[in-house]
Amino acid sequence: MTCDYYLEQARSNEQAARSLEKTYPDWAITICFYAALHWVEYYACMTGCNIEQEYPCPSRHDSRKDYVRELANQLGNKSLRNAYLYRVRA
Numbered sequence: 699m700t701c702d703y704y705l706e707q708a709r710s711n712e713q714a715a716r717s718l719e720k721t722y723p724d725w726a727i728t729i730c731f732y733a734a735l736h737w738v739e740y741y742a743c744m745t746g747c748n749i750e751q752e753y754p755c756p757s758r759h760d761s762r763k764d765y766v767r768e769l770a771n772q773l774g775n776k777s778l779r780n781a782y783l784y785r786v787r788a
Contacts, residue, residue: 700743704737708733712730738765
């Protein structure tokens with residue numbers, strides 16, 4: 699997949715979530731979760747990281763969590779790690 703694919707998916711999910719936030723807030727939250735996944739994939743793609751290859755795990759979600767954990771450590775941004783890891787677990 700190209701970086702543009704992840705960008706388009708993230709934006710599309712955000713737009714869909716905004717259109718549903720008043721009528722179906724539970725679905726809007728779910729769609730925001732998927733937008734966040736696509737934003738992570740987009741960032742990784744733009745920085746040349748193939749998450750699944752560089753962070754091999756049994757599932758894509760686990761690979762992504764390891765990537766975000768490592769990225770947060772590299773950036774010294776504990777709040778990024780916490781925001782992603784604790785939201786994904788829920």
